[in-house]
Amino acid sequence: MKIRRVGIASRLDQLEAMSIAERAANLLQDREVEVILERQLAEKLEWAGKASSLIDIDADALIIVGGDGTVLRTSRIISENIPMLVVNAGTVGFLSEVNPNELESAIARLASGNFQIEECTRIKAQIDGIEVGDALNEVSIVTKTPVKVLNLTALKKGEVIFSGRMDGLIIATRTGSTAYALSAGGPIIDPELDAFVLVPLCPLKIYQKPIVLPSSPKLEVFIEENGSDALVIADGQIHAEAPAGSRVTLEKSSKKSLFIRLGRSFYERLRERLVRDV
Secondary structure: OOOOEEEEEEOOOOHHHHHHHHHHHHHHHHOOOEEEEEHHHHHHHOOOOEEEOHHHOOOOEEEEEEOHHHHHHHHHHOOOOOOEEEEEOOOOOOOOOEOHHHHHHHHHHHHHOOOEEEEEEEEEEEEOOEEEEEEOOEEEEEEOOOOOOEEEEEEEOOEEEEEEEEOEEEEEOOHHHHOHHHHOOOOOOOOOOOEEEEEEEOOOOOOOOOEEEEOOOOEEEEEOOOOOOEEEEEOOOEEEEEOOOOEEEEEEEEEEEEEEEOOOOHHHHHHHHHOOOO
């Protein structure tokens, strides 16, 4: 894949991250690659070159400097056809591919087309037929009122998977299996599997444990009347109310997220990211 035009986005609350983004822009220009900065980043850096909003950015690749939250926000906005190269400037940065000290070599490989692209499934949520949005990591169904519990029934093809009272339910993609779902006791999903993992949060039926499902069937979760109202949260970014009596449907989204990989294996990233103190 020939890279002629690269967009750059960054977290805006950290000077170091914006400095890394500026350095990436200069390295790309040194290699005669056209650079487009996300508009707010361009304003903060007083960038004299091209700038664009994320929703309108037209590029062969996008460099994102930030943590996982920055990646999740950005991936929801940009075109699904733009692959992302993530430079870690966050706490864990599991979605990142390179560290700041590897930036120069990463830019060289990006500019020369020496990389692979990983396609990651997203999950779409609806409440009573109204779309909430889609998520790269997970959709969480949690109680709207702290301390009060939900009464949930989760079904696959009409068959009950989980039922009963619990604090909530996480429905995570393979990518999200190393995020909130993992912290809540869920398994890590190998990247070669296209699967979802369902993780009940503090179920009263203590035998109800996480379960891995294929991503192809549509799932339904009923917020039962004799329980608390719920919130449906996509990637921690989008919040929607789901009152008792609602039906939440979850399915594989038609949109995918693309990540640029430079040869570091999934298990190498896993060891590197998850053993550090956060």
